[in-house]
Amino acid sequence: MLEKKEATYEKVILVGLITQEQPEEKTKEYMDELEFLAYTAGAETIGRFTQKTDKPDPKYFVGSGKLSEIKEFALKNNIDTIIFDDELTPSQLKNIEKFTDKKIIDRTNLILDIFAQRAQTSYARTQVELAQYEYLLPRLTRMWTHLERQRGGIGMRGPGETEIETDRRIIRDRITLLKKKLEKIDKQMATQRKNRGQLVRVALVGYTNVGKSTLMNVLSKSDVFAEDKLFATLDTTVRKVVVGNLPFLLTDTVGFIRKLPTQLIESFKSTLDEVREADLIVHVVDISHPSFEDHIASVNETLKDIGSLDKPTIIAFNKIDQFKHIEKEEDDLTEKLQENYSLEELQKMWVARTEDETIFISAQKGTNIDELKRLLYEEVKKIHEVRFPYNNFLFDYYEFQEE
Ligand SMILES: Nc1nc2c(ncn2[C@@H]2O[C@H](COP(=O)(O)OP(=O)(O)OP(=O)(O)O)[C@@H](O)[C@H]2O)c(=O)[nH]1
Ligand SMILES: [Mg+2]
Numbered sequence: 001m002l003e004k005k006e007a008t009y010e011k012v013i014l015v016g017l018i019t020q021e022q023p024e025e026k027t028k029e030y031m032d033e034l035e036f037l038a039y040t041a042g043a044e045t046i047g048r049f050t051q052k053t054d055k056p057d058p059k060y061f062v063g064s065g066k067l068s069e070i071k072e073f074a075l076k077n078n079i080d081t082i083i084f085d086d087e088l089t090p091s092q093l094k095n096i097e098k099f100t101d102k103k104i105i106d107r108t109n110l111i112l113d114i115f116a117q118r119a120q121t122s123y124a125r126t127q128v129e130l131a132q133y134e135y136l137l138p139r140l141t142r143m144w145t146h147l148e149r150q151r152g153g154i155g156m157r158g159p160g161e162t163e164i165e166t167d168r169r170i171i172r173d174r175i176t177l178l179k180k181k182l183e184k185i186d187k188q189m190a191t192q193r194k195n196r197g198q199l200v201r202v203a204l205v206g207y208t209n210v211g212k213s214t215l216m217n218v219l220s221k222s223d224v225f226a227e228d229k230l231f232a233t234l235d236t237t238v239r240k241v242v243v244g245n246l247p248f249l250l251t252d253t254v255g256f257i258r259k260l261p262t263q264l265i266e267s268f269k270s271t272l273d274e275v276r277e278a279d280l281i282v283h284v285v286d287i288s289h290p291s292f293e294d295h296i297a298s299v300n301e302t303l304k305d306i307g308s309l310d311k312p313t314i315i316a317f318n319k320i321d322q323f324k325h326i327e328k329e330e331d332d333l334t335e336k337l338q339e340n341y342s343l344e345e346l347q348k349m350w351v352a353r354t355e356d357e358t359i360f361i362s363a364q365k366g367t368n369i370d371e372l373k374r375l376l377y378e379e380v381k382k383i384h385e386v387r388f389p390y391n392n393f394l395f396d397y398y399e400f401q402e403e
Pocket of ligand 1: 215234
């Protein structure tokens with residue numbers, strides 16, 4: 001008889017801060033995101049704790065009173081893991097663990113763990129492994145003992161197992177090795193990209209889970225993995241797409257997230273090079289998400305980091321089928337909330353706000369995809385005209401035809 005495999009969800013507690021810059025409402029959204037991250041990693045959230053404070057406590061992140069409360073809750077509910085919505089310093093990590101005697105995961109470690117679970121190709125695995133080691137090195141005393149590793153589960157799926165005394169040196173060597181390996185692959189990838197010739201390159205970028213892969217599938221009629229979890233895509237997919245008579249290369253890339261660990265940005269250099277070398281960016285946004293404006297800002301932040309913010313961009317507001325608009329009461333004197341805007345109003349606002357082209361679509365339902373193709377055609381054509389100035393006649397006689 002086949003053994004029935006039950007999914008075992010690790011029970012966790014989430015901890016976040018409410019500060020001047022991060023008011024209660026924001027923190028709630030961030031905690032929702034953290035819960036989604038935890039769920040993606042294989043955890044079930046049992047409790048959430050937040051604390052109002054000016055800045056994180058240098059010793060325990062939250063105050064010791066709050067931490068006692070959390071510890072008590074964990075004991076009562078038989079919970080072994082506590083997840084913090086920020087990167088903890090190595091000493092905070094150590095102190096909190098000592099205080100609570102629980103497994104402590106911070107936001108960075110959680111994201112690294114998801115990446116480790118999701119990495120498919122040896123290239124992605126090498127990238128994640130490097131990021132994990134770099135995270136690990138300054139935190140070695142805490143998590144590298146055999147005892148710690150035996151606890152297993154989220155955040156413990158680190159690369160390999162070694163004894164603590166020699167670990168630091170071994171890990172440094174390993175980092176050097178991985179860097180060399182990546183350098184070699186990066187070179188190969190760069191050559192590969194060069195060999196793709198002069199075709200115009202379009203990159204789909206956006207926050208995680210906004211529908212990039214779904215859109216990739218719609219536009220290129222391919223079958224890229226898409227699902228309702230975070231970071232479904234780690235490996236870049238490139239497809240040749242023809243719109244009208246214009247061919248171009250379309251790239252689906254890893255999703256961005258608020259506070260994307262720097263270790264990951266570094267080790268995913270080649271993946272991000274796809275974005276860096278793109279001629280045109282399609283910035284996909286999930287307009288049905290309450291924090292979509294924050295998401296846009298995070299993505300732009302990362303784009304800025306990799307020097308790609310000033311590229312020609314189309315902002316594709318996706319999931320309009322899921323967009324909910326709550327009519328504001330007429331006599332309401334309070335400020336209009338995000339949710340009170342209609343799609344039309346948002347459309348007008350964004351057209352006024354940005355110099356980029358904007359379009360509102362549903363990749364899943366196929367709404368406005370022809371419009372998006374038309375826009376892509378126009379933008380790719382502009383790039384074509386600059387790149388092949390003597391070849392323009394090709395397109396002069398062309399009229400866009402719906403498929
Ligand atoms: N309602 C609705 N859902 C959509 C739409 N487009 C995509 N989705 C869903 O959103 C989820 C995420 O889609 P993906 O295409 O995997 O998103 P992604 O941006 O590639 O995500 P990562 O690779 O994880 O960063 C899936 O469950 C899709 O079915 C849409 O237009 N409307
Ligand atoms: Mg994807």
